[in-house]
Amino acid sequence: MLDLFADTPPWQEPLAPGAVILRRRALADMDSLMAGIRDVSAQSPFRRMITPGGYTMSVAMTNCGNVGWTTDRHGYLYAGIDPQTQKPWPDMPEVFLVLAQVCALEAGYVDFRPDACLVNRYAPGAKLSLHQDKDEQTLSAPIVSVSLGLPAVFQFGGLKRNDPLQRVLLEHGDVVVWGGESRLFYHGIQPLKEGQHPVTGAFRYNLTFRHT
Numbered sequence: 001m002l003d004l005f006a007d008t009p010p011w012q013e014p015l016a017p018g019a020v021i022l023r024r025r026a027l028a029d030m031d032s033l034m035a036g037i038r039d040v041s042a043q044s045p046f047r048r049m050i051t052p053g054g055y056t057m058s059v060a061m062t063n064c065g066n067v068g069w070t071t072d073r074h075g076y077l078y079a080g081i082d083p084q085t086q087k088p089w090p091d092m093p094e095v096f097l098v099l100a101q102v103c104a105l106e107a108g109y110v111d112f113r114p115d116a117c118l119v120n121r122y123a124p125g126a127k128l129s130l131h132q133d134k135d136e137q138t139l140s141a142p143i144v145s146v147s148l149g150l151p152a153v154f155q156f157g158g159l160k161r162n163d164p165l166q167r168v169l170l171e172h173g174d175v176v177v178w179g180g181e182s183r184l185f186y187h188g189i190q191p192l193k194e195g196q197h198p199v200t201g202a203f204r205y206n207l208t209f210r211h212t
């Protein structure tokens with residue numbers, strides 16, 4: 001039967017085994033999410049990290065939670081202290097935590113307890129090359145990723161770097177959850193197009209929740 005309400009937000013789109021897009025799922029929390037980003041970045045400012053290979057990343061990043069994803073000369077790691085401020089990362093705002101847990105549950109992952117939230121800020125031209133999220137010890141927990149502001153093309157592949165890629169546009173309020181069979185699938189963000197968004201201005205933000 002034709003479902004006339006299938007495109008009333010939020011709605012779900014399967015992406016891969018274990019992976020789903022919860023379209024517009026974060027829209028209702030947008031004001032408090034933006035306030036959370038402001039609060040977190042006032043304590044641990046956005047910075048462009050340097051990869052172990054010496055490249056400055058185009059995406060500006062910060063973190064909240066018990067640990068934060070960062071780089072040093074030797075590699076990528078989760079650290080309890082922000083290397084820039086030499087203080088613990090800001091607490092994860094309650095609204096972040098609850099949204100991540102509810103989204104994980106809706107995607108079929110019970111009892112998700114993220115201890116890290118990476119906050120990404122994309123300016124026009126910023127991109128994230130294909131990578132796997134594999135710096136976490138708990139691969140049984142999914143990744144929950146929340147998009148805010150300007151749209152971006154998300155690439156989602158497979159376990160091998162050269163597996164075919166799906167390309168999906170992630171828009172304001174979209175949430176992607178991947179785990180299980182697709183937990184280690186390669187993914188990335190194509191260079192952000194210029195634009196102006198009523199909520200985020202010239203930027204796209206992304207919150208990525210992990211249980212490390």
Ligand code: SIN
Binds near residue numbers: 147154187
């Ligand atoms: C990530 O892979 O950590 C972020 C993906 C995104 O910005 O949507």
Ligand code: FE2
Binds near residue numbers: 131132
């Ligand atoms: Fe990632």
